[in-house]
Amino acid sequence: MVEAALARKGTAVLRLNTEDFHSYAFNWGSDSPGLHIDRGIDSIDISQAVGCYFRKPMSPPFHPGLVAPESRSFSALEADAFLGSLYALRGVRWISHPALIETAGSKVGQLATARSLGLSVPRTLVTNDPTKAKDFVRALDADILIKPLRTASIELDLEQVDFFARRLSVSEAMHTSDVIRFAPTLIQEFIPKHSEIRVTIIGGDLFAVEITPLSVDIPVDWTSLKSTFFSYKPFELPEGITSRLHEFLGHYGLSFGAFDFVKTEGGQLIFLENNPNGAWYWLEREIGIPMADSMAQLLLGSGNPIQESRAC
Numbered sequence: 001m002v003e004a005a006l007a008r009k010g011t012a013v014l015r016l017n018t019e020d021f022h023s024y025a026f027n028w029g030s031d032s033p034g035l036h037i038d039r040g041i042d043s044i045d046i047s048q049a050v051g052c053y054f055r056k057p058m059s060p061p062f063h064p065g066l067v068a069p070e071s072r073s074f075s076a077l078e079a080d081a082f083l084g085s086l087y088a089l090r091g092v093r094w095i096s097h098p099a100l101i102e103t104a105g106s107k108v109g110q111l112a113t114a115r116s117l118g119l120s121v122p123r124t125l126v127t128n129d130p131t132k133a134k135d136f137v138r139a140l141d142a143d144i145l146i147k148p149l150r151t152a153s154i155e156l157d158l159e160q161v162d163f164f165a166r167r168l169s170v171s172e173a174m175h176t177s178d179v180i181r182f183a184p185t186l187i188q189e190f191i192p193k194h195s196e197i198r199v200t201i202i203g204g205d206l207f208a209v210e211i212t213p214l215s216v217d218i219p220v221d222w223t224s225l226k227s228t229f230f231s232y233k234p235f236e237l238p239e240g241i242t243s244r245l246h247e248f249l250g251h252y253g254l255s256f257g258a259f260d261f262v263k264t265e266g267g268q269l270i271f272l273e274n275n276p277n278g279a280w281y282w283l284e285r286e287i288g289i290p291m292a293d294s295m296a297q298l299l300l301g302s303g304n305p306i307q308e309s310r311a312c
Contacts, residue, residue: 051299
């Protein structure tokens with residue numbers, strides 16, 4: 001959709017699918033102005049790019065012409081190292097730079113930053129100390145959520161195992177708390193929600209959408225559910241929150257963010273997290289807001305982006 005929006009503006013685009021890494025030709029030389037990427041039908045010198053959209057690339061695979069395991073491993077690792085070189089080139093403007101995304105993805109850092117900016121956050125403890133966990137749960141005396149700090153899924157015996165937020169009663173939490181000694185665990189008060197608010201900031205444009213479940217019989221974590229389980233409508237943020245969210249992104253040097261809030265029955269907004277590389281087109285599809293055009297404008301440098309000092 002972003003490619004189509006850029007095409008409407010008369011802008012040439014080259015798309016680098018990292019899972020197809022070996023179908024591209026790459027060339028960089030010490031005497032050349034930049035790195036050249038050639039896909040046969042089109043090519044680009046990266047130094048001439050106005051903007052680069054980094055959208056969750058896969059790690060490159062091994063070259064399909066290789067058979068020996070050690071050769072395959074070496075090929076994949078070298079391809080990945082080359083991509084790291086691409087991200088490190090001076091003067092390339094990213095939306096957003098992988099290093100900034102990595103830093104901004106920390107749940108602990110996000111909650112601390114949101115709290116410092118005056119946003120309401122759930123009472124939270126991150127610990128690998130069972131005693132501290134039990135004390136926290138006793139003090140809350142209410143249901144809790146446990147969440148992974150980063151890992152959303154792992155490969156186990158050739159199958160993918162997904163990790164979602166899980167709700168526990170006080171008794172369940174007390175019974176299972178000893179196992180958190182194996183890894184730091186995020187424990188959070190459970191907040192009953194009327195709806196969720198997704199706020200997507202693309203440069204100077206802000207899109208807030210209220211997402212309301214059509215049934216009460218849905219899991220705590222909505223990630224895996226289809227859009228047909230919800231209704232969508234534009235949402236007007238309370239005064240003061242917009243400037244805080246822009247300040248939040250400025251703290252991380254970002255010009256894009258996808259924020260999630262809980263809206264309680266009383267109308268209070270509670271900050272949950274920011275996805276610094278989140279999906280957004282599904283919201284344009286649901287209610288017709290012009291997000292792809294905003295991303296195109298940002299890539300062209302006319303969307304009032306925050307200067308990403310570490311990206312250049």
